[in-house]
Amino acid sequence: MSAVRLAGGQEFKTSVFVNAAGPMLAEVGRMLGVDIPVFNELHLKAAFNDAHGVVGRDAPLLIYTDEQELDWSDEERAWLAEDAETHWLTGQLPSSAHVRPEGGTHAETIILLWDLHNEPVEAVFPPPLDPMYPEIAMRGLIKLLPKLCVYLERMPKPYVDGGYYTRTQENRPLACPLPVEGAFVIGAMSGYGIMSSPALGELVAAHIASARLPDYAPYFNLNRYQDPEYQKLLDSWSDSWQL
Numbered sequence: 001m002s003a004v005r006l007a008g009g010q011e012f013k014t015s016v017f018v019n020a021a022g023p024m025l026a027e028v029g030r031m032l033g034v035d036i037p038v039f040n041e042l043h044l045k046a047a048f049n050d051a052h053g054v055v056g057r058d059a060p061l062l063i064y065t066d067e068q069e070l071d072w073s074d075e076e077r078a079w080l081a082e083d084a085e086t087h088w089l090t091g092q093l094p095s096s097a098h099v100r101p102e103g104g105t106h107a108e109t110i111i112l113l114w115d116l117h118n119e120p121v122e123a124v125f126p127p128p129l130d131p132m133y134p135e136i137a138m139r140g141l142i143k144l145l146p147k148l149c150v151y152l153e154r155m156p157k158p159y160v161d162g163g164y165y166t167r168t169q170e171n172r173p174l175a176c177p178l179p180v181e182g183a184f185v186i187g188a189m190s191g192y193g194i195m196s197s198p199a200l201g202e203l204v205a206a207h208i209a210s211a212r213l214p215d216y217a218p219y220f221n222l223n224r225y226q227d228p229e230y231q232k233l234l235d236s237w238s239d240s241w242q243l
């Protein structure tokens with residue numbers, strides 16, 4: 001590695017390049033001729049004004065850990081079942097609808113998340129936002145917080161945003177050298193990058209500085225996929241290890 005050339009032709013002399021491109025990790029890896037086995041999942045969240053104070057301002061993150069069917073009226077159920085695009089909403093839906101208060105004791109905002117579609121997707125920006133998501137996430141929390149029903153009559157205006165979880169098959173991040181001299185990678189932190197990035201940043205910095213590596217360094221190295229024993233483990237893990 002002697003330099004990085006930008007699309008505009010500008011060149012930066014450097015002996016070190018760190019691929020920390022988040023959802024574009026694989027694409028930037030391809031620029032180096034390196035296959036980085038990660039994929040992206042779209043994850044959305046919806047924020048509402050909880051004017052009725054259904055969620056206590058001192059509540060922790062609340063997670064409904066059961067799978068569930070949503071309670072629709074007969075008319076709603078028939079209408080949803082008719083359309084191939086909405087039929088799935090009448091069946092068994094995954095666990096893990098969650099909610100937490102956002103802001104201090106005087107704020108009213110609550111944030112709702114429910115991961116309903118975890119299939120790999122191409123990262124596009126801005127991420128596509130499903131207009132039905134806020135209501136579905138709200139309905140997914142009603143078994144946990146029945147008083148949320150009050151909002152079904154008249155949904156408060158939601159604010160929806162989201163992004164991508166970039167992850168490896170076993171949901172374990174990467175922080176290591178790449179097989180190109182001077183190139184490193186840090187990423188695939190999935191849905192826990194805010195929590196894990198300080199430690200992973202320290203790990204990739206230790207690699208760059210040729211410092212003493214912690215015992216756990218091999219678990220975050222891309223070369224783990226070349227180990228036949230690790231491949232056997234991967235084959236035997238059916239769980240997505242989503243947090």
Ligand SMILES: Cc1cc2nc3c(=O)[nH]c(=O)nc-3n(C[C@H](O)[C@H](O)[C@H](O)COP(=O)(O)OP(=O)(O)OC[C@H]3O[C@@H](n4cnc5c(N)ncnc54)[C@H](O)[C@@H]3O)c2cc1C
Nearest residue numbers: 020021022024043162163164187189190191192193194195
């Ligand atoms: C809805 C949602 C909720 C989440 N909640 C939590 C949570 O509660 N706790 C938690 O710990 N984590 C959470 N996460 C996960 C966390 O946000 C991510 O793991 C983390 O942001 C990943 O950081 P990153 O630096 O790898 O990628 P990013 O933050 O995506 O940064 C990548 C950067 O690379 C840049 N880039 C990309 N391509 C190029 C290129 N070709 N050239 C130059 N620059 C480029 C991008 O512009 C971007 O600035 C959540 C994620 C989502 C989507």
